[in-house]
Amino acid sequence: MINQQLAELSNLALVVAIVLYVLALIGFAADLASSSQRRSDARLAAREAREAERAPQPATIGAGGASAGGAAIHGAEEAAPAPDAGADGPAPGTMTAQRFAFLLAGAATVLHIAGVVTRAIATQRVPWANMYEFATTSTAVVMVAFLAFCIRRAELRALGTFVVGPVLVVLLLAQTFWIVPAAALTPSLQNSHWLVIHISVAILATALSILGAVVASLQLLQSRHERALVQRAADGEEHPEHWGRFGHVLDRLPASSVLESLSFRVHSVAFVCWTFTLIFGAVWARDAWGRFWGWDPKEVWTFIIWVIYAAYLHARATGGFRGSRAAWVALAGFLAVVFNYTIVNTVINGLHSYSGL
Amino acid sequence: MSQDTRGRDESSRWSSKRELDGARPAPPSLGLRGTLLFLWRQLTSMQTALILLMLLAIAAVPGSLYPQRSVNPALTEQFLAENGRWGEILDTLGFFDVFSSPWFSAIYLLLFISLIGCIVPRVGVHLRQLRAQPPRAPSRLTRFTGYTRRELPGADADTLLQSAHRALRRSRYRTAVREETRSRSVSAERGLLRESGNLLFHISLVGVLICIAGGQLTSYRGQITVIEGDGFSNSLTQYDSFESGAWFDETELPSFRFTLEDFRATYVQPGESGTVGEPRSFEADVAVTTPGQEQREQTIEVNKPLHVDGASMYLLGNGYAPEVTVTDPEGSVVAEGPVITVPMGDTGYTSQLVIKAPDARPEQTAVVGFFLPTGTIDENGPHSLYPDALDPQLALTVHQGDLGLDSGVPQNAYEVDVTTLTQVTDENGDPVLVRLYPGQEYELPDGTTISFDGLRRYAAFDVAHDPFERWTLVCALAATGGLILSLFIPRRRLWVRVREADGGAVLEVAGLARSDDPMLEEDVSKLADSLAGEEDGAGPDGLRDSGAPTPTDDHREGSAP
Ligand code: HEM
Numbered sequence: 001m002i003n004q005q006l007a008e009l010s011n012l013a014l015v016v017a018i019v020l021y022v023l024a025l026i027g028f029a030a031d032l033a034s035s036s037q038r039r040s041d042a043r044l045a046a047r048e049a050r051e052a053e054r055a056p057q058p059a060t061i062g063a064g065g066a067s068a069g070g071a072a073i074h075g076a077e078e079a080a081p082a083p084d085a086g087a088d089g090p091a092p093g094t095m096t097a098q099r100f101a102f103l104l105a106g107a108a109t110v111l112h113i114a115g116v117v118t119r120a121i122a123t124q125r126v127p128w129a130n131m132y133e134f135a136t137t138s139t140a141v142v143m144v145a146f147l148a149f150c151i152r153r154a155e156l157r158a159l160g161t162f163v164v165g166p167v168l169v170v171l172l173l174a175q176t177f178w179i180v181p182a183a184a185l186t187p188s189l190q191n192s193h194w195l196v197i198h199i200s201v202a203i204l205a206t207a208l209s210i211l212g213a214v215v216a217s218l219q220l221l222q223s224r225h226e227r228a229l230v231q232r233a234a235d236g237e238e239h240p241e242h243w244g245r246f247g248h249v250l251d252r253l254p255a256s257s258v259l260e261s262l263s264f265r266v267h268s269v270a271f272v273c274w275t276f277t278l279i280f281g282a283v284w285a286r287d288a289w290g291r292f293w294g295w296d297p298k299e300v301w302t303f304i305i306w307v308i309y310a311a312y313l314h315a316r317a318t319g320g321f322r323g324s325r326a327a328w329v330a331l332a333g334f335l336a337v338v339f340n341y342t343i344v345n346t347v348i349n350g351l352h353s354y355s356g357l
Numbered sequence: 358m359s360q361d362t363r364g365r366d367e368s369s370r371w372s373s374k375r376e377l378d379g380a381r382p383a384p385p386s387l388g389l390r391g392t393l394l395f396l397w398r399q400l401t402s403m404q405t406a407l408i409l410l411m412l413l414a415i416a417a418v419p420g421s422l423y424p425q426r427s428v429n430p431a432l433t434e435q436f437l438a439e440n441g442r443w444g445e446i447l448d449t450l451g452f453f454d455v456f457s458s459p460w461f462s463a464i465y466l467l468l469f470i471s472l473i474g475c476i477v478p479r480v481g482v483h484l485r486q487l488r489a490q491p492p493r494a495p496s497r498l499t500r501f502t503g504y505t506r507r508e509l510p511g512a513d514a515d516t517l518l519q520s521a522h523r524a525l526r527r528s529r530y531r532t533a534v535r536e537e538t539r540s541r542s543v544s545a546e547r548g549l550l551r552e553s554g555n556l557l558f559h560i561s562l563v564g565v566l567i568c569i570a571g572g573q574l575t576s577y578r579g580q581i582t583v584i585e586g587d588g589f590s591n592s593l594t595q596y597d598s599f600e601s602g603a604w605f606d607e608t609e610l611p612s613f614r615f616t617l618e619d620f621r622a623t624y625v626q627p628g629e630s631g632t633v634g635e636p637r638s639f640e641a642d643v644a645v646t647t648p649g650q651e652q653r654e655q656t657i658e659v660n661k662p663l664h665v666d667g668a669s670m671y672l673l674g675n676g677y678a679p680e681v682t683v684t685d686p687e688g689s690v691v692a693e694g695p696v697i698t699v700p701m702g703d704t705g706y707t708s709q710l711v712i713k714a715p716d717a718r719p720e721q722t723a724v725v726g727f728f729l730p731t732g733t734i735d736e737n738g739p740h741s742l743y744p745d746a747l748d749p750q751l752a753l754t755v756h757q758g759d760l761g762l763d764s765g766v767p768q769n770a771y772e773v774d775v776t777t778l779t780q781v782t783d784e785n786g787d788p789v790l791v792r793l794y795p796g797q798e799y800e801l802p803d804g805t806t807i808s809f810d811g812l813r814r815y816a817a818f819d820v821a822h823d824p825f826e827r828w829t830l831v832c833a834l835a836a837t838g839g840l841i842l843s844l845f846i847p848r849r850r851l852w853v854r855v856r857e858a859d860g861g862a863v864l865e866v867a868g869l870a871r872s873d874d875p876m877l878e879e880d881v882s883k884l885a886d887s888l889a890g891e892e893d894g895a896g897p898d899g900l901r902d903s904g905a906p907t908p909t910d911d912h913r914e915g916s917a918p
Contacts, residue, residue: 194660261873268844275840279833288660290578290671290821292829293569295428295456300421304414311410313844318403329411336414344421 006122013115014136018175020108021168027101028160032249102150102157105164109143112171116140128199131341135174139167141207156262158252162214170210194284201280205273206337209305212266213334216327219263223256223324260323264316267330271309278306301340308333400467401474409468416464420455423447427454469566476559483552490533491546494852501852501867503881507889510861517862518543521853521888530851540856547849551872554842561836568829576823577601577610583617584678584695584815590614591668591820611667611822615645618654620675620814624744634704634744641672641816657818667822674817676700677708679728679751679809685717686804695813698728699771705741706730710751711773713760717805721760723773724807726753726791734792751809753791755781755801781805847874851881853888864888 116137128134146163150156225242232240241247253259281302282292293299312329315321321329387394399405424432433453437444451458498504509517518534522543525532530545579599583589591613593599619642625635641657647665657663663670678695685691691714698708712724731743732750739752756778762768780788781801791799791807798808848871856863866885870877 261875264873272837272841272844275837279830279837282833283830284660286826287662288671289673290662290669290819292823292826295420295425297421300417304417304421307410307414307417311407311414314403314407314410318407320404321407 004122006118010115010118010122013111013118014171014175017108017111017115018168018171020104020111021164021171024101024104024108025161025164025168027097027104028164031097031101032158032161032252098157098160101160101164105143105160106147109140109147112136112140112143128203130178132174132178134199134203134341135170135178138203138206138210139170139174141203142167142210145207145211155254158254159214159218162218163211166210166214194280194287198277198280198284201273202277205270205277206341208266208270208273209334209337212263212270213331213337215259215263215266216330216334218250218253219256219259220324220327220331222250222253222259225250226256260327263327263330267309267312267333271306271313274302274306274309278302297344298340301336301344305333305336305340308336397474400471406468406471406475409464409471412464413468416461417455419452420461423452423455425453425455427456465566469563472559472563476556476563479552480556480560483549483556486552487549491531491544491850493535494537494542494544494854498852498854498865498867501869503878504867505865505882505885507864507885508858508861509864509889512862512864514541514855514857514862517864517888518853518855520891521855521884524884524887525851525853537854540854542852542854545851545853547851548846548872549848550842551846551848552843554839554844554846557839558836558843559839561832561839564832565829565836568825568832572602572823572825572829574602574604575825576821577605578819578821580673580817580819582697582815582817584697585617585620585813588614588616596820609667611647611665613645613647613665613668615643615663617816618642618644620816622675622745622814632704634742636744639672639675639816641675641818657816668820669822671819671821672816673819676815676817677706677728677730677746677749678813678815679710679749680811680813681710681712681724681751682806682808682810683712683714683717683722683724684806685714685722687718689716689718691717691722692724695815697771697815703740704744706744707739707741709771710753711771713762713770713773715760715762717757720757721762722805723756723760723775723778724753725756725773725775726751746812749795749812751791751793753793753807754788755791755805755807757781846872847876848872849874849877851884853884 116133119133119136128137142163146156146159150160225247228242229240229247232242243250254262281299285294285296285299286292308329312326312333315326315329424436426433437448437453440447447453451460455461495501518541522532522534525543525545528547530547531549532543532545534541534543577599578601579593579596581589581596589595591610593607593610619640621638621640621642623637625633625637627633639659642654643657643663644652644654645663645665646652655663657670657672659672662672676698678697680695681692682690682694683692692712696710696712698710700706700708708728708730710724710726710728714722714724727739727741729739729741729748729750729752730745731741731747732739732752733742734740734752756773756775758778760773761777781803783789783802789801791801793799793807793809795809795812798806800806850869850871852865852867854865856865864885866881866888868877868881
């Protein structure tokens with residue numbers, strides 16, 4: 001029933017993908033480091049110009065602050081030109097560290113997906129019946145989502161380090177601690193199309209939560225950084241510096257308002273996915289256990305995650321909570337997601353305890 | 358300037374929630390009524406909703422960390438026994454019934470009161486907004502998103518205004534054309550559906566809560582155990598256990614009957630991948646009869662319940678029922694037929710067996726021990742190695758004495774207290790250990806005989822029904838629909854102002870975003886371009902999609918490499 005050779009092939013693909021991710025991570029990090037060194041006075045001047053330009057700009061009356069965000073997008077573009085477009089950057093077509101990393105990440109993702117798919121073929125079922133499969137599949141989704149965002153908006157490639165890094169950590173955890181041999185499903189996971197729907201949506205939701213948390217953390221760092229720089233500029237420093245090398249890395253990244261609206265978009269899609277996860281999970285639970293909700297630990301935690309993300313969306317629309325405070329709420333939501341997949345799966349024993357773990 | 362203020366007023370009034378947003382300070386000393394009003398405003402403010410949501414999340418946490426009585430009563434008792442005083446304190450605080458504890462209930466009830474208090478006025482405001490005309494253009498458009506000003510010598514102000522109006526209508530804006538001092542303007546508005554969706558979402562949440570409460574009151578759930586070959590007909594007396602809501606009416610129990618014809622289980626065999634002995638499949642073949650319908654055959658599996666009108670039946674457990682006959686020393690049969698054994702939870706399905714024979718003479722007799730599907734007896738005592746019945750056997754001891762069945766205290770059929778009984782011993786005084794294979798009979802020294810006549814399986818089902826279940830799902834899906842509208846429909850306003858200037862016209866266009874709306878700026882300038890272009894005789898290009906961005910419009914910034 002289980003095709004062991006294919007299962008081994010799947011494993012091999014994932015191991016090679018991990019190696020490629022490591023290389024991609026090095027590339028992304030090197031790019032950040034080098035570009036932060038290339039930071040020129042010109043760029044600084046551009047930022048000052050941006051601040052000057054932004055100050056008299058009318059604040060939007062709306063909750064979203066879309067027009068301020070729009071202005072900031074342009075500002076970010078000036079401040080952080082794509083590496084091969086900037087005056088001091090290499091000519092187009094040459095291999096920059098970032099492009100190299102991006103291609104590697106792409107290749108790694110292809111292998112990663114191949115690993116997930118071969119595992120599915122080997123076991124003749126969907127590849128998410130245990131923690132190992134759940135982790136490998138959801139990280140693949142994170143990478144696909146990230147690459148998709150990057151293809152649409154090249155400046156987001158600068159976030160590569162912060163996406164590939166966590167993905168790598170999860171994959172390594174999966175490969176060392178959670179790995180279980182390919183096997184068929186236990187009866188409670190069998191013959192339910194709701195399994196496929198519920199868990200695929202859960203994977204998507206998890207992946208988006210990871211991505212959202214990355215963006216929200218960067219947003220928090222960036223806004224602190226920006227505030228410090230503005231403060232120093234106001235104190236009369238001509239070339240304000242803050243957080244040394246890491247500050248230079250942040251200078252490379254989009255402005256905090258851009259990150260904020262990106263974080264909101266990612267989180268709002270994530271929230272819709274969590275909502276569907278809850279609903280489909282309830283439908284499946286009714287088919288399997290005869291009740292749609294029973295406060296099983298896994299259900300409790302999905303509920304908690306959902307409520308926290310609802311609070312995040314609320315916070316974003318509540319005066320005094322917009323911006324950084326809302327971002328903290330989003331990170332609390334991510335903490336709940338992490339808890340749900342680590343402690344709840346391993347320590348707390350419920351009906352959802354996966355076979356083999 | 359005065360007009361400007363009016364414009365601002367308008368735009369802050371545009372959102373119904375602005376008015377509700379944030380608590381306004383209570384005027385000093387308003388008496389009881391004022392204080393109540395103040396408290397009500399506090400309760401229905403966004404901050405309160407936010408805090409209550411966070412509290413709800415935090416309050417749910419102990420519900421996953423401590424065993425819950427409603428989920429796992431046995432584990433709860435164990436925890437209480439192990440933790441003594443600390444356990445008692447936690448119990449008093451409701452930590453083992455978190456989801457029905459006063460504090461958890463208080464949080465969600467406050468949240469929903471706040472929610473209702475928040476929705477009701479918003480619905481009113483929103484309905485008025487739906488009927489109202491888009492508000493007047495602010496006198497100074499320069500402060501708004503994407504402000505564009507074009508001087509068009511030779512242009513006709515009337516035509517310009519008309520084509521602006523037409524273009525906006527075509528892009529599904531609600532519009533209003535207004536005369537102003539020395540100019541005319543089109544106000545356009547789109548995305549009211551966002552607020553409708555938001556209201557639908559919040560209202561449906563209330564619906565979900567009501568349906569869940571309704572379900573609690575009217576649903577029922579019972580456990581039954583059926584041995585292969587036996588039947589079940591639905592009535593309260595047939596249940597091993599049964600619980601129902603306060604409004605449940607016994608007469609609503611649907612009448613249906615079924616026979617369990619066959620039960621099959623398969624397990625991971627040695628040599629297969631996976632953990633040996635782990636279950637692969639459970640299947641119960643039943644023949645069901647419902648009133649007015651032909652008998653039908655169905656296989657119930659995990660995840661594949663049986664549905665009849667008014668009830669569903671779920672396969673939740675199974676085990677072995679060995680057929681055992683006990684004859685007392687006087688020769689009368691005191692126990693006969695299949696006995697339901699209780700699996701102990703190991704992979705091998707070692708199962709506990711209890712037979713009570715109160716009619717045995719000269720003394721009442723209890724037979725206790727184990728059924729072993731693939732049995733072995735070693736230093737760990739009798740246990741089973743594999744869950745399938747490859748080498749079925751019984752390992753039993755026999756006890757005699759007063760079973761206490763007449764004491765009036767209800768007894769669990771699957772348990773007996775042997776400490777008050779005397780164990781049957783052989784001539785050396787050692788306890789008699791009976792080991793039986795199918796077809797065998799064993800005679801004890803006193804003449805009692807026990808025979809293992811055959812083996813059947815049994816299946817345990819839950820029969821349950823929640824009349825509100827369907828409506829809960831409908832409300833949940835409606836909420837999701839509303840949520841999607843509310844999150845992804847941009848809400849915005851656009852204004853076009855045309856003023857006649859000597860020999861031509863001056864065109865001004867600007868927009869206001871009321872939600873994340875990265876396309877607004879581009880849409881405004883596109884509209885301005887196309888209006889200006891039309892006047893220049895370049896034709897009405899781009900008009901059609903001026904307000905309806907295609908997804909590909911989205912990467913202004915993406916073209917860098
Ligand atoms: C049962 C608890 C509640 C939950 C789970 C919840 C959830 C949400 C979510 C997820 C959103 C963002 C999506 C959307 O815009 O529709 C939202 C928005 C909103 N909620 Fe709630 N909510 C709750 C209670 C309340 C209460 C009590 C109020 C009134 C104070 C309220 C007022 C609002 C408002 C005004 C918005 C719109 C924010 C905006 O996007 O501008 N909600 N709510």
